[in-house]
Amino acid sequence: MLNAIILFILSGLVMGTPLLIMSMGGVITERSGTLNLGLEGTMLTGAFFSYYFAITTGSVWLGLLGGIAGGLVIALFHGIAMIYWNTNQVVTAVAINMAALGITNTLMGKFSMTTSAGNNISPGFEPLFKINLGEAIIGVNWFFILALIMIPLTWFVIQKTTIGLAIRAVGEYPTAAATMGIRVRRVRMLCFLYSGAIAALAGAALTIGDVRVFVNNMTAGKGFIAFACIVFGRYTAMGTAFGALVFGISEAFRNYIQIFAWSIPGGYMTSIMIPYIITLLLLIFSKQGNAPKAWAIPYEGDDN
Amino acid sequence: MKNRENIIAPIFGLVVGILVSSLLLIMWGSSPLKAFEGLYIGSFGTLGAISNTLIKAIPLIIGGLAVIISYKSGIFNVGVEGQLFFGAMGGAVIATLPMFQDLPPFISIPLSIVVAMMFGAILGFIPGYLKAYRGINEVVVTMLLNYIIIFFLSQQVQPGGFLHEPGVTANQSAYIHEGMKLPLLFSGVLTKVHIGLIIAIVLVVIVWFVMSRSSIGFKMKAIGLNPKAAQYAGMNMNFIQTNVMIVSGAMAGLAGAIELLGYHYRLVENFSLGIGYNAIAVALLANLSPIGVVLSAIFFGALQAGSITMQIVADVPESFTKLVQGIVVFFVIAGAVLPKIINKKLTMNRLAKEALEANQLEEGQEDA
Numbered sequence: 327m328l329n330a331i332i333l334f335i336l337s338g339l340v341m342g343t344p345l346l347i348m349s350m351g352g353v354i355t356e357r358s359g360t361l362n363l364g365l366e367g368t369m370l371t372g373a374f375f376s377y378y379f380a381i382t383t384g385s386v387w388l389g390l391l392g393g394i395a396g397g398l399v400i401a402l403f404h405g406i407a408m409i410y411w412n413t414n415q416v417v418t419a420v421a422i423n424m425a426a427l428g429i430t431n432t433l434m435g436k437f438s439m440t441t442s443a444g445n446n447i448s449p450g451f452e453p454l455f456k457i458n459l460g461e462a463i464i465g466v467n468w469f470f471i472l473a474l475i476m477i478p479l480t481w482f483v484i485q486k487t488t489i490g491l492a493i494r495a496v497g498e499y500p501t502a503a504a505t506m507g508i509r510v511r512r513v514r515m516l517c518f519l520y521s522g523a524i525a526a527l528a529g530a531a532l533t534i535g536d537v538r539v540f541v542n543n544m545t546a547g548k549g550f551i552a553f554a555c556i557v558f559g560r561y562t563a564m565g566t567a568f569g570a571l572v573f574g575i576s577e578a579f580r581n582y583i584q585i586f587a588w589s590i591p592g593g594y595m596t597s598i599m600i601p602y603i604i605t606l607l608l609l610i611f612s613k614q615g616n617a618p619k620a621w622a623i624p625y626e627g628d629d630n
Numbered sequence: 631m632k633n634r635e636n637i638i639a640p641i642f643g644l645v646v647g648i649l650v651s652s653l654l655l656i657m658w659g660s661s662p663l664k665a666f667e668g669l670y671i672g673s674f675g676t677l678g679a680i681s682n683t684l685i686k687a688i689p690l691i692i693g694g695l696a697v698i699i700s701y702k703s704g705i706f707n708v709g710v711e712g713q714l715f716f717g718a719m720g721g722a723v724i725a726t727l728p729m730f731q732d733l734p735p736f737i738s739i740p741l742s743i744v745v746a747m748m749f750g751a752i753l754g755f756i757p758g759y760l761k762a763y764r765g766i767n768e769v770v771v772t773m774l775l776n777y778i779i780i781f782f783l784s785q786q787v788q789p790g791g792f793l794h795e796p797g798v799t800a801n802q803s804a805y806i807h808e809g810m811k812l813p814l815l816f817s818g819v820l821t822k823v824h825i826g827l828i829i830a831i832v833l834v835v836i837v838w839f840v841m842s843r844s845s846i847g848f849k850m851k852a853i854g855l856n857p858k859a860a861q862y863a864g865m866n867m868n869f870i871q872t873n874v875m876i877v878s879g880a881m882a883g884l885a886g887a888i889e890l891l892g893y894h895y896r897l898v899e900n901f902s903l904g905i906g907y908n909a910i911a912v913a914l915l916a917n918l919s920p921i922g923v924v925l926s927a928i929f930f931g932a933l934q935a936g937s938i939t940m941q942i943v944a945d946v947p948e949s950f951t952k953l954v955q956g957i958v959v960f961f962v963i964a965g966a967v968l969p970k971i972i973n974k975k976l977t978m979n980r981l982a983k984e985a986l987e988a989n990q991l992e993e994g995q996e997d998a
Contacts, residue, residue, distance in 0.1 A: 363769055363770075403960070407960070407963065407964055411964060411967045411968065412967060413963045413966070416706050416769055417706070417963055418960070418963055419769075420708060420769075420907075420910055420959075421911075421956055421960040421963055422956070422960065423956075424907060424910075424911065424952065424955060424959060425953065425957050425959075427952055427956065428950070428951075428952030428953030428954070428955060428956045428957070429654075429956075431947070431949030431952055431953070432946075432950045432952070432953050433658075434947075434949075435947025435948065435949050435950075436658060436946075436947055439945075439947070542949075546777065547773060547774065547776075547777045550770050550773040550774060553767075553770055554770050554774065557767065557770070592785055593788075595781055595782075595785035596785065598781050599777075599778050599781045599785075602774050602777045602778045602781075603778060605774055606774045606775070606778070609771065609774075610760060614764055614765050614766060615765070
């Protein structure tokens with residue numbers, strides 16, 4: 327029984343790996359006072375380009391780099407508009423997600439016009455070890471290790487370092503931070519680019535780190551779920567990680583239903599809906615608040 | 631002045647967006663001229679194409695209005711997609727289930743539409759209430775609901791679902807009852823344009839009137855522009871925002887019913903995928919003007935209607951139109967703020983120059 331529980335949590339962590347990685351990046355942006363609802367599009371872009379470059383160059387590492395570069399380009403446009411031009415942060419994110427969906431769909435369409443169906447499996451990262459569930463085996467690769475390292479690391483950076491202090495300062499009192507000589511926009515932009523790169527990395531974990539193919543809109547709302555985890559975790563690294571773990575477990579539950587052919591009302595489709603429903607319920611019944619004071623408020627002051 | 635800015639941003643967005651997407655096409659080795667030629671042929675080239683464009687524009691107009699009223703009230707309904715799907719399911723309960731097949735069409739059509747609007751309203755209420763009374767970000771809630779509802783619809787048209795057509799293996803609902811199709815407008819001439827177009831236009835006028843000529847519209851805009859000031863002025867912000875979301879959801883549900891009764895005639899998985907998100911693009915390109923929505927919906931309707939011809943003529947994937955859409959919207963948003971930023975930079979430069987000159991003048995006087 328204890329074994330089963332450990333396996334359950336472990337497979338939850340494994341299933342939640344991309345989400346964990348992404349939300350650890352996202353929490354940094356939110357703490358710096360920028361609303362980042364564009365994680366979805368950035369992750370999708372990262373997922374596509376890592377797949378695309380891995381399959382065209384034949385190297386997973388080049389694929390990973392390409393994916394991160396793609397995510398950075400999207401985050402660059404998004405960040406410049408929001409942070410330097412003070413556009414509405416919600417609307418800009420919606421546009422960015424739309425554009426990312428369009429870019430990846432179009433490129434994938436062009437790509438599959440030229441590739442035969444048998445050749446569309448990209449190289450991927452080999453599993454470091456495997457979890458045996460009896461009926462099925464889950465492979466675990468270094469993305470999982472990375473996610474585990476990122477949780478304490480993100481907490482440490484935010485809470486215990488000078489960089490973290492600057493991040494928190496521009497998120498809570500940007501004007502005061504500017505008086506102290508911190509360049510508010512630059513700090514926010516760097517945080518934003520960081521979370522863009524991390525979201526793209528998480529996208530790579532979906533394609534070259536897991537299924538090795540790209541499917542249109544394959545992120546399926548993970549960016550929004552990551553954001554929900556951050557809100558649920560009250561904008562702290564540890565709380566967010568806990569939220570991501572809960573989501574991972576609910577995804578693992580879905581896999582259990584498929585693997586062991588458990589019968590539930592509504593069948594397989596219900597199990598697909600469960601993670602979204604659980605996220606929504608978590609969001610509704612968690613305690614709200616604790617957002618950084620200048621969160622989602624564009625910085626109006628001057629700095630260079 | 632305000633009117634000029636209202637037009638500059640969309641035009642800037644359109645021009646730059648089309649230029650950037652053309653550049654991307656050239657980078658990928660396709661000809662943008664050919665692609666846009668294909669788009670034009672598929673959307674305005676023939677009477678049938680124009681009809682297609684208009685049919686695609688109808689739900690976009692209604693959905694765009696739903697986005698506008700929410701956005702102007704300071705709450706952003708990104709959930710038109712889910713509300714439209716849920717509304718269509720509600721409409722399908724009346725339109726496809728056998729127990730309602732004996733109703734005469736003049737009862738069943740309005741009933742189906744009303745039920746659809748109620749379903750949409752319920753789904754709009756959830757994020758509205760959570761935002762207004764619990765402070766939960768409405769974008770996340772509506773996005774999560776979108777995913778849940780789209781899966782829910784798939785589940786219910788699959789074998790075992792309550793909307794599934796009995797005795798068929800395909801994932802679909804039954805065909806709508808005899809006589810429940812929305813009447814066509816010009817039979818024979820513009821082939822398939824249905825009465826939904828009239829409904830959409832009437833709605834445009836109503837929304838325009840409410841937003842610009844009524845006190846409730848004034849309150850909504852006041853809340854959207856400055857929530858704190860509006861609350862000090864005694865407006866019940868939470869109550870108004872929740873109700874706006876209910877109305878917005880009902881409008882999305884109406885769009886769903888019109889899609890069902892006017893165009894698709896049965897529910898299938900993903901039957902109108904993307905309309906809700908396109909409606910956001912429509913509202914933003916229209917710069918949130920109810921009248922502008924008609925033009926912008928026709929533009930996006932044309933993009934959709936022409937996408938298949940474009941794929942055939944220019945060998946560009948259909949989804950290229952999504953890319954154009956996203957990039958256009960991005961630059962519309964940027965276009966709305968860039969003039970201010972440039973203006974500010976110019977003013978700063980002028981001030982700096984003046985200060986410098988004044989300084990030099992003073993120094994000159996001291997020297998003398």
